[in-house]
Amino acid sequence: MATLAGAQTTGYAGVAAWRTILEWLTTVDHKKIGIMYLWAAGAFGLVGMAFSLVLRTELMETGTVISAEAYNSLFTMHGSVMIFLFLLPIGAAFMNYSMPLQIGALDMAFPRINALSFWIFLFGGVLLAMSFAVEGGTASAGWTAYPPITLDSGANAEKPGSGMDMWLIGVILLGQASIFGSVNFLVTIFKMRAPGMTMWRMPLFTWTTMVTGLLILLSTPVLAAALVMGFIDRNGAGGAFFEPSQGGQPLLWQNLFWFYSHPAVYIMILPAMGIVSDIFGVFTRRPIFGYRSMVLALIAIGLLGFIVWAHHMFTTGGVFLPFFMGATFLIAVPTGVKMFNWITTMWRGSNVFPTAMLFSVGFLMLFLIGGITGVFHAAVPVDFALHDTYFVVGHFHYTMSIAATFGFLAGCYYWFPKMFGKFMNEGLGKLHFWLLFVGVNLIFFTQLLLGLDGMPRRINDYVANPGWELMNTIATIGAFVSAAGMMVFFFNVFYSLKYGERASDDPWEGTTLEWATSSPPPPHNFDSLPEIRSERPLFDLRFGERLADDEHYHGHAPSNGGSSSKAGG
């Protein structure tokens, strides 16, 4: 890394190390903050994965290995850590790192608030982790934290300890970090674009950042409202908000919670979709098919995401079923548009398959299964049958967890050369892909089948129904195969940081602006920018002169194609 090298020239190694540490602790550079998000999310993801291995070990056979209380605590923290501390921040990592580069900005609109977001996020994460140390242990009511079991009033007196309070405060802090981050993303996109970078020329990842930012901005505060009411309920109001015997309404929590948490699944999957879209636009050697329809589909998903939250509550009897069923079905339409656009981009493309592209194709396959099972759930009668079974677990892991993770891993392989100036090892990358792809399908496809067979979720033991033990054993083996795959990945990261092949400024022949600067970019991002005349400025730069004579290209020929010099190199 250039920064490390710069610091080491200043005398004693110890002083240099301190300077480097201080530099990272006080940085307001969006690239460094993005990389810190990446490391933090990776570390938390490792913790969440370790929890899942314990859970899968417990479920491998009938009978118990750990206590029911420990199981409750671990599946709660697995969900909370994976969602709030892995999937959301890793999206923020790429949005921080790549979005300003993609629009040719020097930094985020508010660099110091950006740093504040990161440190609030880290503090909230540490608070959640510390709840393992308090009396009564962590929150153990699931990541959805449905009252009244989260309350220590009424019939549940003295049940959950202060771990629940730490969970509530921790998630409020994480939400606050998200909100500050989203304000930053939105203003950066609206105000900091380089000359020529109109909205319709923004890369698709930048578009997803914008829509994700709007979703975070408008939904996270509603979760914060629910969380503070939960906290007040536990520490003073005595259940007036959510405890039925006190006049409170448990459904009120569910409504407010899902008003955030349904958009939140789009907050997790949309950045992954954006990464995959950009990768398809590079490794198929074609422009992404239907760029504008991709953007419109994205906006449609964002809008519809706000009116479908109650499909998580079909079986409560407290929601208007036809409306939420219809709205949920509607979401399949823009999602299908995106799906077909990705496939059509690959169709007759000159496809190459480095690891980043493999993960993108893997994303398509996993998201397809997740999406189709999602349509099953949207149908009220099916949902009544499958609610709270492993079918639900399989469905949401296929979509927002595994598909999103595949998108983000694709992003890791894709932007690693830009971040660190070195390639990730391709051989290890392919091993990682196949282990993970086989592993997750072993876990979650068996869970879909188990769910169809009626196995309930969130229970630490099960009866030895025919086939259940076999399927659970397969799922557990899949979990360990996936974990092995992730170990290969983490090894690959450290190996490639040290021994990786040196990458040029534009190693993939990219099309978007982040490849117009050096790898890694200088602190000010760009020494000079190419002219931006389409959504693929680097393609224009590379082939502009040849295309200047080609009247079929975008219907009009650029007047002085390729006159500007390539930046940074």
Next chain:
Amino acid sequence: MAAGTVSTKRVHPVRSFLVGDEPMPPALWGIIFFIFSEIMFFSGLIAAMLALHADTLHWEPTNGGHRVHGDELRPILFTVMLVSTSVPMQIAAFAIRKGNRRLMLWMMGIVLVIGTAFIINQGFEWGEAMFGISDGTYAASFYTLTGFHGAHVIGGLVFILAQFVRGLLGHFDAKRNTAVEAATLYWHFVGFVWLLVIFPLVFFLS
């Protein structure tokens, strides 16, 4: 654009009123987005209050204590006071757009005094209320909403105080006044939310 020529770019009158005719700097965009998120936060709390009100059995304070203190004149008075401070605050913004720092400081001073009076009165109201936070759903909604609103008033006052001190130190002129505009927008939001919070709580739902 040369002096004397008329700008051909039309600016929306509401936008012109709120933030002037200059292109909005990123900080103003930021505060506007942040205010949207704040509106969603209060929407969540207010939606909860309305939902809880549907259960009339548990709505009245369980210890029999009636509303804050029976007379409605005091909340009306302080509501009018708080909401009307939007006027001097906006005048402060208008003043600094013309470079009149002196008028801006006077107007900000008025806002700071009235806002502080509002918060002090709110403290008395809490002290005089005949119910605690655990006395039913009305009581819990009352303390939660007025508490969070009060916190936002204090936040807004600190925001304005910071600009007031900067003004005393000679900051701000006709060109550089983004922080004043931002504080003004935030203060409008604080007053507007109070209307949504206090009217249901004190006049319709109690």
